[in-house]
Amino acid sequence: MSFMNMxxxxxxxxxxxxxxxxxxxxxxxxxxxxxxxxxDMGSGIGVTANYYAAENDVVAVEPSEESNRQRWDDHSYRxxxxxTDALRAMEDESFDVIFCHxxxxxxxxxEEILREFHRLLKPHxxxxxxxxxxxxxxxxxxxxxxxxxxxxxxxxGEDGCASAYGTIHYYEDAxxxxxxKGFRIKETFGIRTFWDLQQKQECHKDxxxxxxxxxxxxxxxxxxxxxxxxxxxxxxxxxxDV
Numbered sequence: 270m271s272f273m274n275m276x277x278x279x280x281x282x283x284x285x286x287x288x289x290x291x292x293x294x295x296x297x298x299x300x301x302x303x304x305x306x307x308x309d310m311g312s313g314i315g316v317t318a319n320y321y322a323a324e325n326d327v328v329a330v331e332p333s334e335e336s337n338r339q340r341w342d343d344h345s346y347r348x349x350x351x352x353t354d355a356l357r358a359m360e361d362e363s364f365d366v367i368f369c370h371x372x373x374x375x376x377x378x379x380e381e382i383l384r385e386f387h388r389l390l391k392p393h394x395x396x397x398x399x400x401x402x403x404x405x406x407x408x409x410x411x412x413x414x415x416x417x418x419x420x421x422x423x424x425x426g427e428d429g430c431a432s433a434y435g436t437i438h439y440y441e442d443a444x445x446x447x448x449x450k451g452f453r454i455k456e457t458f459g460i461r462t463f464w465d466l467q468q469k470q471e472c473h474k475d476x477x478x479x480x481x482x483x484x485x486x487x488x489x490x491x492x493x494x495x496x497x498x499x500x501x502x503x504x505x506x507x508x509x510d511v
Contacts, residue, residue: 368396392508397504
C-alpha cells in the first residue's frame with residue numbers, strides 16, 4: 270500500500286468524525302449538503318485538499334511556495350498562496366467551519382490568526398484544529414529515535430524542529446482559549462497514540478494490521494491517559510460570544 274493510501278486509510282478516517290458531506294465550493298470555501306461553508310487554512314502539501322477534491326470543489330490556502338510545489342494533485346483543486354493576509358480580506362461571519370491542521374505550531378502570529386478565525390466564523394461555528402502534542406513527541410524521541418537530549422529539551426519546555434517547516438512552537442491545548450476567549454474546546458481526540466510505536470515496518474504495510482490498529486486508535490482517542498500521550502491532538506473548538 271502506498272503512503273498516500275495509508276494516509277487516506279488512517280488520517281482521513283480520523284477526520285470522519287465530522288458530520289459533513291462536501292458537494293461544491295468557490296474561492297476558499299467548500300459547501301456541504303446543508304449549505305455550510307468551510308475554509309481550509311494552511312493546507313501544506315495538499316493531503317487533505319487532495320483527498321476531498323476527489324469528489325468536491327476545493328481551494329487550499331497555503332503560505333509556503335515550496336509546499337505548493339510539492340503538493341499532491343492526483344485530483345483537481347485550486348491552490349491559493351496566502352496566509353493571515355488572506356484571512357483579513359474575508360468578510361465577517363462568513364464561514365461555518367475552519368480547518369487548521371498542524372499550522373499554529375509554525376506561526377508567530379497565532380493569536381492574531383485565532384482572532385481572525387473568530388471574526389470569520391458564524392455564530393456557533395467551529396474549528397477543526399490538529400496540533401503537535403509535546404508528551405507524544407517526547408515518547409517519539411525516547412522510544413523510536415533514541416534522542417535523549419532532544420527529549421530532555423522538550424521536557425524543559427524548549428521548542429522542537431521539523432526539517433520541512435522549521436521550528437515547532439509547542440503549545441498546550443488550553444492556550445487556545447487564553448489567546449482567544451471566544452472559543453470553547455468542545456472535544457479533544459488523540460491521533461497516533463500507538464501507530465508509530467510499532468517499529469516493525471512490515472506491519473505497517475499489512476492491511477489487516479492497519480485495520481486493527483485504526484480500531485485501537487479510535488477506541489482510545491478520547492480516553493486519558495492514552496489521549497494524553499498521542500503524537501497529535503485533534504481539537505474541536507466552538508465559537509462563543511465574548
